[in-house]
Amino acid sequence: MNKPVLELKNVNKSFGPIDVLHNITLQVKAGEVLCLLGDNGAGKSTLIKTLAGVHKPTSGEMLMDGEPVSFARPKDAADRGIATVHQFGGTFPLMSIGRSFFVGVEPTKGFGPFKVFDKKTANEVAVKAVQEFGITRITDGDRLIGGLSGGERQSLAIARALHFGARVLILDEPTAALGVKQASHVLRVVMEAKKRGVAVIFITHQVTHAMAVGDHFAVLIRGALAANFMKGEKSREEITDLMAGGEALADLDAHLEDNTGQGAAAATVS
Amino acid sequence: MEPKTGAKGISLGSLARRPETGSLIGFVVVYIFFAALGGKVFMSAPGWSSWLNIAAEVGIIALPVGLLMISGEFDMSVGSVIPASSMMAAILSGHYELPAIVGILGGLSVGLLVGFVNGLIVTRTTIPSLIVTIGVMFAVMGMTLGLAVMIKGSTSVSYVPDPLTKSILGQFINGMFNVSIFWWLGFVAVFFYFLHISPIGNWVFALGGDRESARNAGIPTDKLTIGLFMMSGFNAAFVGIAQVMTYQSAQVAGGQSFIFNSIMCVVIGGVLLTGGAGSVVGILLGTMTFAVVNQGIYFAALDPNIGSIIIGALLLAAVLSNDSFRALAMNYATKKK
Numbered sequence: 288m289n290k291p292v293l294e295l296k297n298v299n300k301s302f303g304p305i306d307v308l309h310n311i312t313l314q315v316k317a318g319e320v321l322c323l324l325g326d327n328g329a330g331k332s333t334l335i336k337t338l339a340g341v342h343k344p345t346s347g348e349m350l351m352d353g354e355p356v357s358f359a360r361p362k363d364a365a366d367r368g369i370a371t372v373h374q375f376g377g378t379f380p381l382m383s384i385g386r387s388f389f390v391g392v393e394p395t396k397g398f399g400p401f402k403v404f405d406k407k408t409a410n411e412v413a414v415k416a417v418q419e420f421g422i423t424r425i426t427d428g429d430r431l432i433g434g435l436s437g438g439e440r441q442s443l444a445i446a447r448a449l450h451f452g453a454r455v456l457i458l459d460e461p462t463a464a465l466g467v468k469q470a471s472h473v474l475r476v477v478m479e480a481k482k483r484g485v486a487v488i489f490i491t492h493q494v495t496h497a498m499a500v501g502d503h504f505a506v507l508i509r510g511a512l513a514a515n516f517m518k519g520e521k522s523r524e525e526i527t528d529l530m531a532g533g534e535a536l537a538d539l540d541a542h543l544e545d546n547t548g549q550g551a552a553a554a555t556v557s
Numbered sequence: 558m559e560p561k562t563g564a565k566g567i568s569l570g571s572l573a574r575r576p577e578t579g580s581l582i583g584f585v586v587v588y589i590f591f592a593a594l595g596g597k598v599f600m601s602a603p604g605w606s607s608w609l610n611i612a613a614e615v616g617i618i619a620l621p622v623g624l625l626m627i628s629g630e631f632d633m634s635v636g637s638v639i640p641a642s643s644m645m646a647a648i649l650s651g652h653y654e655l656p657a658i659v660g661i662l663g664g665l666s667v668g669l670l671v672g673f674v675n676g677l678i679v680t681r682t683t684i685p686s687l688i689v690t691i692g693v694m695f696a697v698m699g700m701t702l703g704l705a706v707m708i709k710g711s712t713s714v715s716y717v718p719d720p721l722t723k724s725i726l727g728q729f730i731n732g733m734f735n736v737s738i739f740w741w742l743g744f745v746a747v748f749f750y751f752l753h754i755s756p757i758g759n760w761v762f763a764l765g766g767d768r769e770s771a772r773n774a775g776i777p778t779d780k781l782t783i784g785l786f787m788m789s790g791f792n793a794a795f796v797g798i799a800q801v802m803t804y805q806s807a808q809v810a811g812g813q814s815f816i817f818n819s820i821m822c823v824v825i826g827g828v829l830l831t832g833g834a835g836s837v838v839g840i841l842l843g844t845m846t847f848a849v850v851n852q853g854i855y856f857a858a859l860d861p862n863i864g865s866i867i868i869g870a871l872l873l874a875a876v877l878s879n880d881s882f883r884a885l886a887m888n889y890a891t892k893k894k
Binding site: 362365379382386387389393394395433 | 756759
């Protein structure tokens, strides 16, 4: 087995008197998709913010490639190759694809102080990067981000992160706001990222999406790791029950499925 | 599904999606309207000089105010920087009889300093820039009045510039065209380069689009915001100094009209009030439209109050059309189904 890219050892995080994360020990390897499951308020957001350098752990250790790391700000995490893609892509709706792709790392041509933003290169690189992920509908780098569908935006954001050398990709509920077809686009992009040897941390509360791409699952309940298992070790019903804190939600789920078919089932887990 | 080639080339459709198109249409309509009413005089040199002189003054300030708006901030303090800088220049060069260059540099420093303070407060606190700059505006107004009365014992200071300074900053070419028109065009070129060609322009758009993401992408957002406020202080000070050189005196009052006028030019020019979108060409067109209405009224022999009504209506129309042009740009994708 290869060594984990990112590892948490007994990480705790509290805001004042409120403990949000208890003793989290987790690891994610290159080319592996770790699905982080949990209900609202389970501490998923705090955990990924800790990974991304927004919060510092109160205690515990974070290791990258086996050596301890400490991030003072998100930029530090980004420099080490940890990239976060948020639910809405975290991009700029009124900027063109090419321009937003290169925000902060603008390609330039020209010399001395008269640097010129190289729009042609920016557009070409951005379009190529996203097309490699199978989003062939994006062909014009001058289009505005706001004109893309939710799935296309997510895919673009992921392509951007990988283009700039992300080794750990944190996806914060990338499929939550998407329709079925759009979500499947994003899942395909996740698989492609995995194939390229990126360690993916996929946060979701849609068990179906998690099971489609995940190799490794971790369930958070009230800030603690309730379960940590590999693909195939638990069934969909068991995972749903775990997320709901052990209540027999799966029964309800199955019940609804019988009555109203697949669509309603998807709605209940989302 | 039609294949999109991404080839450049100007089609009607892509033109309609350009944010400046609305501003261009607005300018053409307004110009034709006043040309029809104002007749030959409005279309000849006196007419052009009349609105270009107005456009130059407000336009020099509208450029940085527009950039600030694109980055998501407002600057109201320009209204007090104009009298403060002209007073500084007149006191240094007129009252103390220092060389003109000292007065000019002193005036410009006032603008840069006010901009720096604005930027510092906006980036260090969570107070919206609208409120910060209104507060700073009043503070600067008070200090200008206080210092003028203390030093000169009067609310106006006169200064007769030497011929060279006068010819650079305050001359009327052919007795009609104020030299600041050329300064304005120069500033347009500089700001166009900054916003649309240099890589930093990208940061301005990113800042207005989503400050948090911009910071995470490694953009020095605080420095950029302070820099933009300093630009607007600088340009407002420049206009204040040009006024001293042109009219040979500095007043503590005056300049208030520039606050709303500059914002109006910017919004008529298609800059989004909420930030994230806009262009220098749009701001240029918005300024021209504003100035044509402002001066066209006199040539058309209409009641000047009608001018204010037209400008008000233009502003509303501009905001509405900004929204629809943005919607058009966003809908680019849905057409292909």
